[in-house]
Structures are given as C-alpha cells and as structure tokens.
Amino acid sequence: MIDHEEPLETQVARQAKIIDALMRRANRQHEVGSSAYGAFQSAIALQAQVWAKTRDLERTTSELRHARDDSERMRKNLADALSAMDGGVALFTGGRLEVCNDIFLRLLPDISGRLQPGLSVENCFAAMAESRHLVTVEGSFDVALAQARRGRVGASVVSLVIELAGDRWYQINLQRTSAENLVLLLTEITPIVRRNRSEKEHLIDRQADYLQAVFENMTSGVCTFSPEGAVTMFNRQFRQLLGLPYTMLQTGTDLQRLLDFVAQHGLIAEAAEHDIAHWLDRLERQGRLRRRVRHATGRMLDLHAHRLPDGGVLLELKDVTLETRATEMLENRVTERTAELTRANEQLREQYEEKARVEEELRVAKERAEAAVSSKTRFLAAASHDLLQPINAAKLLIATLSDAASDTRFAPMVERLGGSFSSIEQLLHSLLDISRLESADRALTPTEVCLGTLMRSVWEDQMPLAQRKGVRLDMVPSMVFVRSDPVYLLRSIQNLVVNAIQYTPEGGRVLAGCRRKGGRVELQVWDTGIGISRKDQKRIFEEFARADNVPLGSGVGLGLSVVDRTCRHLGHKVRVRSKPGIGSVFSIEMEAVSGRPAGVQEGCRQTPAEDYELDHIVLVIENDPDVLYAFTSKLEQWGASVLAARSTEEALGHLRDMGMPPDIVLADYQLDDGDTGDRAIAAIRQASGVHVPAIMITADRSNALLKAGAEQGFSVLTKPVQLSRLRPLIEWKIRWQAPEEAEV
Structure with missing residues (x-):
C-alpha cells in the first residue's frame, strides 16, 4: 500500500490515512461486537498496530528532516564553491x-x-x-x-x-x-x-619599418601613389633612375605634377603629352601598364605600373641598359647566324630528304617483316591439320606396334619411339598455341567449363607417361564450373602436369587439385621434383627459357609460356612457389561461375582398364591413307570390325553393301574436295534412318566445332588423338547412346 520510491511527505500522509481507517474500524467493531472478549481482543490488536505505525511515522519524519538538512547543507556548500x-x-x-x-x-x-x-x-x-x-x-x-x-x-x-x-x-x-x-x-x-592588441600594433609598426627597409634596398625604383594621386612611399633608386630633384619627389607630391615635370624636361623620350594620356588610360582600363622607355641619359628603363587594391598606383622602374645592349648584340649575332643557318638549313633539307628515303625503306621493310610474321602465323594456323595428320598416324601405328611387340626385344625401342613422337607432339602443340595466341584474329571464347571434366581428361592422357616415369600421379577433380576457354585451359593444365611429371624423379609424386577462395577457384599442381630457384622463377614463363638445374634434352621451354599467354588473355592469375630439391607448386586462379551446383566429385586414382574386346562395327572416314591405315590397324587390334572410307560417297557405299548401319562412326572433319565430317555423319544417319553414334576426330580446335557437335549429337576429339580417351569414349557412346531412329 506504500511505495517506498515515492517522496517521504507522500509516504507519511498515506500512513496517517491508514492509521485513521484502522481506528475507525476498531471503534465500529467495539460498538457492534457480539462478545466483550472479542471486542477487547480486537482493541488490543488494533492498539499494537497503531503503535507500530506510529513508530514508522516517527522514523520517516526523522529521515525527512535529516534529508532536508543535507539538502540545505549541500546547497550552501555549492554556493560557497561557486563564490570561491x-x-x-x-x-x-x-x-x-x-x-x-x-x-x-x-x-x-x-x-x-x-x-x-x-x-x-x-x-x-x-x-x-x-x-x-x-x-x-x-x-x-x-x-x-x-x-x-x-x-x-x-x-x-x-x-x-x-x-x-x-x-x-x-x-x-x-x-x-x-x-x-x-x-x-x-x-x-x-x-x-x-x-595580443599590443603585439599586433607592434608587429604592424615593425612591418612598416621592414617594408621601408626593403624598399630602400631594392635594385628597382619603386613609388606608390594614393587613390587621389599623391606620393605615399618611394625609395632613392626611383629618384636616381628618373633623375628627379629632392624637392620634386616628396611624400604628398601629386602624380600629375610629377608627370608634367618629366615631360617638360624631356627625361623620357616617349613621355610626350599624348603618350602619357594614353598610358594613364590603359592603366585605368587594364589595371596594369608595361613599357620600355629611353631616359635622357641614354639608359633604358622598364616601366611597370599596377593598380593597388585600395585604388592607388604602384610604379616600378628597372634599369635594363645592359640587357638592351646584350639584346642588340644578340640580334646582330642572330642576323649573322641567320645566313649561316640558311646555308645549314639547305644541308639539313638534303639530309632530311635522305632520311625520309631511308625511313620509307625502313617502313617498307617493316611492312614486309610484319607480313612475313602474319604469313607465318596464318601458315601455322592453316597448316595445323596437315602438320598433325602424320603425327596422328605415327602415334596410332606406334600404339599398334607397341601392343604387337610388347613381349619382344623390340619393346624398349618402340617405347622410345613413342616417347620421341610424344615430344614432337608436345612441341608442335606449343608452337601452334603460341601462333594462335599471337594472331590478331585469335578467338578465345570464355564459356562455363567444368574443371573436373578437364582434370580427369588430363589424368587419363598423362597416366601412361607417369607410369613409364615411375611417378605417382594423383588428381582430385573438383566438379566446379569456371569461366574460361575449354581448349586453352585444357592445354594449360596439361602443360603444368606434364612439366611436373617430367621434372619429378622416379618414386616422386604429382598431385593436382582445387581450392575455393570466395568467388574464385585456384587449380594447383604440386610435385616433389627438382624445384626452381628464386631467380629462375621470374623468367621460366618466357619463351625458350629454362631453369639452370634442368637437365639437357628435357624440352625447349615453351609449355609455361603457353600457360602464361593463355591466362593473361583469359584474365586468370598464374603463380609459382618452389624450393630447389623440395618441389614446386603451380597454380591458376579463375573466376567461379555462381549459380551452377557442383557435380558428383570422382577421384582419379585407378588406371582405366582397356583389356576388354571392342566387338563392334566401326565406320572410319579419313582422307589421309596413312592415318586411315593406322586407325584401321589399331581398331582391329582392339577387336573391332572396321569399314575404312576416304569420303562420304565411299562410306555410303559401305552402308549400302552391308545393308545395316554401323555401331559407330569415326570421321575426320576436313576431307577432300570440300567434304567435311559433319556432312558425312549427317548423310549416314539420313541414309540409314538411324541416329548412329559418332565421334569427330580433327585438328580444328575452335569452339564452333564443339558447339556444332553439341547441337548435332557427336563428340569431338582433337588430333593427335589420345587412345586412352578414344577407346572408353567409343564404348560409352555405343553402350549409352544406342542407335535410335533418326528424324527425317
């Protein structure tokens, strides 16, 4: 009933009301009670409550009195403190x-x-x-x-x-x-x-003395005039340069009187009456005036006049006699030199004409050099098919020969032959890649690429090399999508892995994987190889540059140059960390594609099996007889029945003779007489009425062919073809892309 947070006066008033109510209640109970004992008992209880409330009231009153005393004492102390x-x-x-x-x-x-x-x-x-x-x-x-x-x-x-x-x-x-x-x-x-006021006045007085001292020691003559035209300040150099008497130049002298004296005595040759009027008019309009005048004594004077902020005028005179004489002498020398320069100019003109002729010859030579470079680039780009055809045929024949001579004394020789052709292939790919990257019409088309697919392809291609070298190759493909060019990114990853295997000794290990960095992905290739010194890490990405500790005969130094050029064009970041004798880490940082969920991640830890029989009918369309023979031999060695054709018409003839479609078509893209592999595939499907599985094998690495393959339903393999990828791809397409009725 009583809130102890309220003021003490309010609490006392409420307690008084409570006591009064209790007293009235006791009186009523006494009057109407049914028993004298009950009334007596109620009176005793009421009296005890009254005594308790009375003590509370007295204690509260005492606390209120003390609080008031403290308040008055604090107020008095505050007043005394303020007064002090x-x-x-x-x-x-x-x-x-x-x-x-x-x-x-x-x-x-x-x-x-x-x-x-x-x-x-x-x-x-x-x-x-x-x-x-x-x-x-x-x-x-x-x-x-x-x-x-x-x-x-x-x-x-x-x-x-x-x-x-x-x-x-x-x-x-x-x-x-x-x-x-x-x-x-x-x-x-x-x-x-x-x-501060005293210091300011003293400073102003000192500044006036300083200003006067500066005026007196200036090499130029200076004189200032008030807005009304009276002299306010001047130095002795001004009087001496004009030759004025002391009585004429004094503080308060009128400007017009001074100008009249100069004109009457001819102190300045140009100071005629009309000239002075013109000077004053220009000073009034422009706020400044500059003239070079000749004094009566023959001295040359520079006259400068400026309007001051208060409307007055500042005149400055400077003796430039020596400068004028030097100028005259210089003009005379210039006149003499002019004739010499005229003659020299004639000689220079002849030399210039000769130089122009030489520059024209240099320009023509430069154009020829640029044309030669452009021709070289176009030749390498256009001849890639012809260059890769014999390499492709040789690899197929070597693979066939290797299987046939596996248990003979010729096996090591065949293995060395295969390694030599692999080196030729790697060098040729590097040269073609550099040529394409340098060409003005290069077509790097970044798209959404799955890193896992590219990494698994590299692992399948390079596992045989790692096994021959005795190096453990592990790859953890990350099924994340990045934005890059699939062809050149594949080549870059392949170059890094090949380098790691090549420079890792037997018993070493090469590991490739990915790390996420926010919205980017970093592909890393680790090896336990010979390592690279710090000074060599700055130049290994240059063409034909190799580290000092690289053994002879281990490449010409183009692989990392291709990686560096490709990543610069695609906006990727290439880094290297290495320590000699420990190993190296090469990494490519790329932009991850947001919104594309990662696929199922599969490890690459087992060698793909190739011991099954390829019991299928394969139609091979290839215009190069050597490549056609090599393909036929290898496919037959795998157990396939091969129909070899050099053109679309010959392939259709095989189809008519057999009376049924083949299980799969392997076609080169560039055939004779303008014929192409995609037309041949379309013709076979139309003639047979079946959507026959097909693989395009070509040296063309453009994204346009990949897009056409996705639209028309055929896979694309580049030459020289990797047999480790060809065989499982044939099996997969026949097994999972069974022939179905073609749309007519």
Whole structure:
C-alpha cells in the first residue's frame, strides 16, 4: 500500500490515512461486537498496530528532516564553491536558473536584479543582451545555446566572446552536465586581449619599418601613389633612375605634377603629352601598364605600373641598359647566324630528304617483316591439320606396334619411339598455341567449363607417361564450373602436369587439385621434383627459357609460356612457389561461375582398364591413307570390325553393301574436295534412318566445332588423338547412346 520510491511527505500522509481507517474500524467493531472478549481482543490488536505505525511515522519524519538538512547543507556548500571561483558561474537545472555566484551578478550590475532562481536560460541571455554594460558580442547567444543543447554531455562549446564597458573582455563557455542541466562559465580574458592588441600594433609598426627597409634596398625604383594621386612611399633608386630633384619627389607630391615635370624636361623620350594620356588610360582600363622607355641619359628603363587594391598606383622602374645592349648584340649575332643557318638549313633539307628515303625503306621493310610474321602465323594456323595428320598416324601405328611387340626385344625401342613422337607432339602443340595466341584474329571464347571434366581428361592422357616415369600421379577433380576457354585451359593444365611429371624423379609424386577462395577457384599442381630457384622463377614463363638445374634434352621451354599467354588473355592469375630439391607448386586462379551446383566429385586414382574386346562395327572416314591405315590397324587390334572410307560417297557405299548401319562412326572433319565430317555423319544417319553414334576426330580446335557437335549429337576429339580417351569414349557412346531412329 506504500511505495517506498515515492517522496517521504507522500509516504507519511498515506500512513496517517491508514492509521485513521484502522481506528475507525476498531471503534465500529467495539460498538457492534457480539462478545466483550472479542471486542477487547480486537482493541488490543488494533492498539499494537497503531503503535507500530506510529513508530514508522516517527522514523520517516526523522529521515525527512535529516534529508532536508543535507539538502540545505549541500546547497550552501555549492554556493560557497561557486563564490570561491575566479570567473562567473551560473547553473541551470531543467532550463531554469538554479544558482549563480556573486561574480556573475557583478559583471552586469544593471540586470543583476533580474537574475533570480527560476529564470529561464533564454530570458537570462536576453537580459544580458539588453545590459548597458555589454559593448559587443562576437557570436550569437541563441546559436551558442542551440549548439550546447545539441552537444554531448560533458562537451564544452566555446563560441562567444563579449566586451564589457571599461575595455573588459570575457569568454563564455557553455557545457552540458546532464540531459537537463547546463553550466554557464564566464572567464575574463582582458589581459590576453590587451597583450595580443599590443603585439599586433607592434608587429604592424615593425612591418612598416621592414617594408621601408626593403624598399630602400631594392635594385628597382619603386613609388606608390594614393587613390587621389599623391606620393605615399618611394625609395632613392626611383629618384636616381628618373633623375628627379629632392624637392620634386616628396611624400604628398601629386602624380600629375610629377608627370608634367618629366615631360617638360624631356627625361623620357616617349613621355610626350599624348603618350602619357594614353598610358594613364590603359592603366585605368587594364589595371596594369608595361613599357620600355629611353631616359635622357641614354639608359633604358622598364616601366611597370599596377593598380593597388585600395585604388592607388604602384610604379616600378628597372634599369635594363645592359640587357638592351646584350639584346642588340644578340640580334646582330642572330642576323649573322641567320645566313649561316640558311646555308645549314639547305644541308639539313638534303639530309632530311635522305632520311625520309631511308625511313620509307625502313617502313617498307617493316611492312614486309610484319607480313612475313602474319604469313607465318596464318601458315601455322592453316597448316595445323596437315602438320598433325602424320603425327596422328605415327602415334596410332606406334600404339599398334607397341601392343604387337610388347613381349619382344623390340619393346624398349618402340617405347622410345613413342616417347620421341610424344615430344614432337608436345612441341608442335606449343608452337601452334603460341601462333594462335599471337594472331590478331585469335578467338578465345570464355564459356562455363567444368574443371573436373578437364582434370580427369588430363589424368587419363598423362597416366601412361607417369607410369613409364615411375611417378605417382594423383588428381582430385573438383566438379566446379569456371569461366574460361575449354581448349586453352585444357592445354594449360596439361602443360603444368606434364612439366611436373617430367621434372619429378622416379618414386616422386604429382598431385593436382582445387581450392575455393570466395568467388574464385585456384587449380594447383604440386610435385616433389627438382624445384626452381628464386631467380629462375621470374623468367621460366618466357619463351625458350629454362631453369639452370634442368637437365639437357628435357624440352625447349615453351609449355609455361603457353600457360602464361593463355591466362593473361583469359584474365586468370598464374603463380609459382618452389624450393630447389623440395618441389614446386603451380597454380591458376579463375573466376567461379555462381549459380551452377557442383557435380558428383570422382577421384582419379585407378588406371582405366582397356583389356576388354571392342566387338563392334566401326565406320572410319579419313582422307589421309596413312592415318586411315593406322586407325584401321589399331581398331582391329582392339577387336573391332572396321569399314575404312576416304569420303562420304565411299562410306555410303559401305552402308549400302552391308545393308545395316554401323555401331559407330569415326570421321575426320576436313576431307577432300570440300567434304567435311559433319556432312558425312549427317548423310549416314539420313541414309540409314538411324541416329548412329559418332565421334569427330580433327585438328580444328575452335569452339564452333564443339558447339556444332553439341547441337548435332557427336563428340569431338582433337588430333593427335589420345587412345586412352578414344577407346572408353567409343564404348560409352555405343553402350549409352544406342542407335535410335533418326528424324527425317
């Protein structure tokens, strides 16, 4: 019933009401009670409650009296503390004046009667502004009050300086002590203001002396005139240069009188009456004037006139006699030199014509060189098919020969032969890649590529090399999609893996995998090879550059150059970390494609099996007889029945003779007489009425052919074909892409 958080007066009043109600209740119970004992018992209980409430009331009254005494004592202490301060102090609580000291009241005695407790801070500032003792205010009372109220608690806002009668100066400091309280401090700064004023006047006097000293020691003659045209300041050089008497050039001399004296005595040859009028008119219009005049003594003077900010004029005279004479001498020498230069010019013209002729010859030679480079580039790009055809045939024949001679004494020789052709193939691929990257019409088309597919393809291609070298090759393909060119990215990964295998000794390990870095993917190739020194790491990406510790006969240094060029064109970042004798880490950082979920990740830890029989009918269309023979031999060695054709017509003839479609078609893209492999595949499907599975084998690495294969339903393998990829691809297409009725 009683809230102890309320003021003590309120608690005492409520207790008195409770006691009164209890007394009335006891009286009523006494009057209407049914038993004298019950009434007596109720009276005793009521009396005990009254005594308890009375003690509480007395204790509360005593606490209230002590609190009032403490409050009065604290208020007196605050007033004494304020009186002891050097400056004026006023404390505002809730926007009302609570207390102020005597210094604050004495500063403005004519309004001290209005500065009473309870006065609002706005009215306090208004009264101060109306005081007769207030001379000036630097700032605004209203603005300072608004800034103080917006400022944070405890922050000072010094924004007002006031001047009182008697040359007294005070600084007003406003400070918030809480959300509701504001303290106003008046600090006297009269000594500081007077000292600054004295120093400023002294500095001005010294500056005037310095200015006069500078004027007197200047090599030029200087004279200033007031806006009314009277001389205000000059130096002796001005009088000496013009040859004026002392009586003529004095402070207060009129400018017009000075000009008349100069004209009458002919001190300046050009100072005729009309010239002076023209000078003054131009000075009035443009604010400045510059003339070179000749003095009567023969000296040459530079005259400079400028308008001053107050409307006056500054005249400057400078003796340029020596400069003028030097100029005249220079002009004479120039005249003499002109004739010499004219003759030299004739010689230079002849030399220039000769130079132009040489430059024209150089331009023609440059165009020829550029044409030769362009021709070389076009030749390499156009001849890639013809260059790769014999390599492809040789690899197929070597593979066939290797299987046939596996258990004979010729097996090591065949293996070395295969390694030699692999080196030729790698070098040829590097040269063609560099040629394509350097050509002006290169077509790098970044698309969404699955890294896992490319990495598994590289693993399948390079596993035989790693096994022959005795190196463990592990690859953890990440089925993440990146934005890159699939052909050149495949070549870059293949070059890094081949290099790692090549420079890792027997028993070593090569590991390839990926790391995610936010929205990017970093493909890394680790090896335990010979390593690369720090100085060689800066140049290994150059053409034909190799590290110092690379053994002879291990390549010509083009693979990393292709990787570097490809990544620069595609916006990828290539890095290398290596330590000699420990190993190397090459990485390619690419942009990941957002919104494409990663596929199922498959490891590459087992060698693909190739011991099954290829019991299928394979139609091979190839215009090169050597390649056709090599393909036929290898496919028959795998157990396939091969129909060899050199053109579309010959393939259709086999189809008519057999009376049924083949299980799969292997076709070269570029055939004779404008015939192409995609037309041959389409013709076979149309003639047989069956959508026969097909693989295009070509040296063309353009993305357009890959796109056509996706649209028409055939796979694309580039030459020289990797047999480790060809055989499982044939089996997969026959097994999972069984022939179906073609659309006619």
